[in-house]
Amino acid sequence: MSSPLDRKECYIGIDIGGTYIKAGVVSTDGKIWAQRLQNVQHENLNVLMKQIVAIIHELRQAGASFQFKGVGIGVPGLVSKKKSRISISPNMPYLNGVEFKAQMEQLLELPVWLENDAKVNAYGEMLMGAAREVRDFIYITIGTRVGAAIVIDRKIFQGASGYAGELGHMGVDPEGKKCFCGGTGCLERYVSAPSIAQRVEERISLNPTSALQIITDRPITAQDVSAAAMVGDKMASVIIGEVGRYLGMAISNLINLLNVEKVVLGGGVIEAGDVLLRPTVEEVKRRALSPPYDDCKIVSGSLGPSAGIIGASLLARDVLTV
Ligand SMILES: [Zn+2]
Incomplete structure (x- = not known):
């Protein structure tokens, strides 16, 4: 019987845009194994966090054969230099000043890396896409x-x-x-x-x-x-x-x-x-x-809507393992 440590390592990448949440299970070589697309539930912080937790729960079940190492999240807003807090999110003002990393880590019991959504998309295109x-x-x-x-x-x-x-x-x-x-x-x-x-x-x-x-x-x-x-x-x-x-x-x-x-x-x-x-x-x-x-x-x-999922995952891979 294989031990949990033999399972392939992967990260979850989430790209929260102004309209959609795109999320996926990504192995350390940048391959997407499962993904979800949902409209963002815009009501308030609690609703959004619950939505993210539900998506991640689903993805963890879909990728039960993987060993989950962490979560990368791209958010539509200005993220502080320590990548812990969303300073301003013009489209989702309820995120302004929220210590999103700490709150998500508590809910998910996994290490979380936070970054601006354009930056995670750029990271995906740099490692796997048009800017390789x-x-x-x-x-x-x-x-x-x-x-x-x-x-x-x-x-x-x-x-x-x-x-x-x-x-x-x-x-x-x-x-x-x-x-x-x-x-x-x-x-x-x-x-x-x-x-x-x-x-x-x-x-x-x-x-x-x-x-x-x-x-x-x-x-x-x-x-x-x-x-x-x-x-x-x-x-x-x-x-x-x-x-x-x-x-x-x-x-x-x-x-x-x-x-x-x-x-x-x-x-x-x-x-x-x-x-x-x-x-x-x-x-x-x-x-x-x-x-x-x-x-x-x-x-x-060249990665289309997958750029953010791949970028957020690989950023988590590169930053959380250092
Ligand atoms: Zn302006």
Whole structure:
């Protein structure tokens, strides 16, 4: 009979986004053995923690043949340098100031590592995805919110207090839209999924021939807009083109500033593919200085929605075993 110590070691990776919780059992070589996708239960801290505990319980049962070594959790917010506390979570204010690591460790009876969601996705792409061979890159995720991670010499740059990478609040229009952060004209207000849906709402009545007119039984989503743009709908194409221009403006600033080898894009909005990538790259080319632009590739991530699950698990593997 095999002892528990003979069982394959694994970690659980959880990527909490603004809309979904993605979670999986990942072996130490980065392979996902079981996974779950659920809508985030947004009511309050207790409800969210109960949801996470239930998902992990399910995954531990699904992976009963594994030896569970720890849990990595990516959260949509600013995580303190010690990776114990969520300082601010704009989309889930009930997480503000919560000592999430200690609370989850108590509930799960496993070691927990906490990190910002963009950073865990970047870690996944770095170890197993589009940035495997790359030393310096920027990962940008665009979904409910906009996040980023700056990776220098294959290390995630943390900044003075752990908060580096909040690209969503880079100003792109001094007279622009108000942002919940208190600022004006933040990138997130122009390229996030909710901002795309809002653009459609503002214009749909003026565009009676748009294919999006047929969606009347529910709110139009960013995904609907991308799908319509892919089949050539004029209003949707204009909106996705505008998103690409704002995104391109931000990326050109980053390329000029950091001279990275790659910009890897992820998150739900990026699933639009070429219809978004094309205007984005055109704008970067127009704005960035030629030498750093010529040496930089702008690509979609290769792990898709699994990047965060793999990244969170492997980060836990690398940090919790040291
Ligand atoms: Zn902002």
